[in-house]
Amino acid sequence: MDIDKSLDEIISSKPKVRRGGKRGGGAPTSARARYASNVPKAAAQVAAPAKPLTAEAIKIIISNLPQDVTEAAVRDLMQSTVGPVRTVQMSYNATGKSTGVATVVFKNRGDANKAHAACEMIDNQRPMKVEIAIDPNQAQSLASRVAAAPAARGGPIPRGRGRGRGGARPRNTRPAKKTAEELDAEMNAYKETGTA
Numbered sequence: 001m002d003i004d005k006s007l008d009e010i011i012s013s014k015p016k017v018r019r020g021g022k023r024g025g026g027a028p029t030s031a032r033a034r035y036a037s038n039v040p041k042a043a044a045q046v047a048a049p050a051k052p053l054t055a056e057a058i059k060i061i062i063s064n065l066p067q068d069v070t071e072a073a074v075r076d077l078m079q080s081t082v083g084p085v086r087t088v089q090m091s092y093n094a095t096g097k098s099t100g101v102a103t104v105v106f107k108n109r110g111d112a113n114k115a116h117a118a119c120e121m122i123d124n125q126r127p128m129k130v131e132i133a134i135d136p137n138q139a140q141s142l143a144s145r146v147a148a149a150p151a152a153r154g155g156p157i158p159r160g161r162g163r164g165r166g167g168a169r170p171r172n173t174r175p176a177k178k179t180a181e182e183l184d185a186e187m188n189a190y191k192e193t194g195t196a
Helices: 007-013 031-038 071-081 111-118 180-195
Strands: 059-063 085-092 098-106 129-133
Touching: 007 180, 059 111, 071 085, 071 098, 071 111, 098 111, 111 129
Parallel strands: none
Antiparallel strands: 059 098, 059 129, 085 098
């Protein structure tokens, strides 16, 4: 037993055993230690609020159209209500019948939003489904769209919610780690009381 050595001497004399059975004192190899320096700080990267992805959309997909609607009819509708159209493509099944789906590409940016807001009903009874199609190459990266985490609230944890029947219980707080001097003082006090 190494009871008469200080805690620092005991720790330094024993080699560290890491996962995988390797011995020797080296840098810590936990995942948190390896990747902590590579994580960007969210608070440091305060970006201006981004525009919604649909702000400059130029393409829409219209569905639930009647089967008698043609590409020319869709082009005329969009040019008269929204603005200039670059292309209109109808979708057909194997027998040549319309599936009721049309893809419209506008010439001006933002016209897809106008079309989405303007087109609702056909023949005052059949709703059209208008979807805005976004080009994924023009989308912003996820990192630029993520906001900083809100500050944690210090309120009590409500019981009865989350994790199973018993509710979530707060985790016990661990006591602060003692310094080597405090541990040595405790060991000396223990030795004195044990030999008396």
